[in-house]
Every structure is written in C-alpha cells, then in structure tokens.
Amino acid sequence: MPDEHYTDAGLAALYDVMNPRDSGGDYAFYLPMIMAAESVLDVGCGTGSLLHWARESGHEGRLAGLDPAEGMLAQARRRDDIEWVHGDLSTASWDGEFDFAVMTGHAFQVLLTDDELRTAFSAVFRALRPGGRFGFDTRNPAARGWERWTPENVWEAGEVRSWNDAGPFENGYVSFKTTYESPNWDAPRHSESTLRFLDVPSLNGFVEEAGLVVDEQYGYWDRSPVSDTSPEIVTIVRRPLTGSPETSP
8 A cells, every 4th residue: 555645635735845856866867868759657656747738848659648646647747748646567558568667765565565566667667668668766785775764854845844753674674654734734644655666686587587687877866886885776677679578588
C-alpha cells in the first residue's frame, strides 16, 4: 500500500511545493531522454510533474504515468493529454509499447523484496520495445543519507512544516516517520515509510537476471561515477534487440 502522504489528497497537494522540479537534478537529467523518445512510461509518476513538464516542453508523442496512489494521481490528472493509470508494475500489462521508461524520486526504493524487484524489472522488460531503455535512481547506501533524516532538517510549504525521523539501517532497510504540522490543523499528520538500499553489485544482479543490460551508471546527476561518497546510483538499462527475460544473457 502507498504511504499516507501519497494517498491523502491534502498532503499529495503539497508534494510539488515541497519538491519543486529544479530541487534535485533528476528531472533535468531525464527530460532530454524523454523528449528524444516517441513513447514514454513514467513508473511511480506521482503528481505527474515530470510528464507535465515534457508536454510543456513540446513532447507530442505518447506519455503514460503509472502510480498506486490516488491522492497523487488526482494531482496528475490536472492534465488530460497524458494517460494516467492507477496501479503498479505488478498489475502492468504493456507489451513492447514504450521507447523509454523512467522511475524518478527514488521510487525504486519502495520495492522492498527480491520478488517485487524481479516483478518490476520483468514488467519493465515487457513494456519496452526491443532496444528501449529504462532510467531509475536509488540512494547509494555507502553515503548513509538516512543519517540526515532527523527532526532538525525541516521542509516548509507555506504554513506547513515537515520533517523525517529515521530509524537505523538494518539489513539493507531504513524505516522512518514523516511528520507534517500546520497552525491551521487540529493535530499533526504522520506517514510511515520503509525503503530498501541496494549497492551496485546487488542492483546490477537483478538487472542482469531480468535480461536487461546496464548502459550507463552514475553517482550523481552531473554524470560523475559511483563512489563511496556519491549520494546516488543513477542507472540506465536497455532491453536487448533480441531475447526475453528467460533467454537473454
């Protein structure tokens, strides 16, 4: 199930204010790939901001967004010239329809089990045309970013304040609680989350098992290499021109 801050309509409406397009570097990184593709699937599209930007930038082809949280999709549907699909990769049934797929905002980290990862990569493989590519990002566990998810680091959107309180890193997972408060509310609101952190060898093992091929891999949006200090693992994989998940090397 999606976390509360994605399903709650009021909190979902705050998402783009607290996470503007130019705040992380991921949108600027992925946008040229989206604009170069005739058909694009945004997995975990959230409020649809990235696909909105693609349309605003002149993309005239097929754009489709997939998300399990109705609160976020309500924001996405402010544009009706994009396909919006309620669901996730376990329910996806596209077959060779997209030139490019993307999964931004570390949404990849909500895939918590090996089976969920395998299902996701297999669904992406099927959704892509032969030669199509998939771009996604996950936080680098070596950078230990969760140590900065503390109540001292506050985000603000108008009169709403938000902060995280993370637990320890345990066996590749971090659980944390997000608190939202406003003087206009009777009480704070809370959302609880768990994310999975994979290192490069583990991540690439799942990619290879799915029959996909790593084309590019970076440690940040400036295309610097992955290192022990880089905050990200940004990966672009490709569906080979021939083969299937069962037969590709």
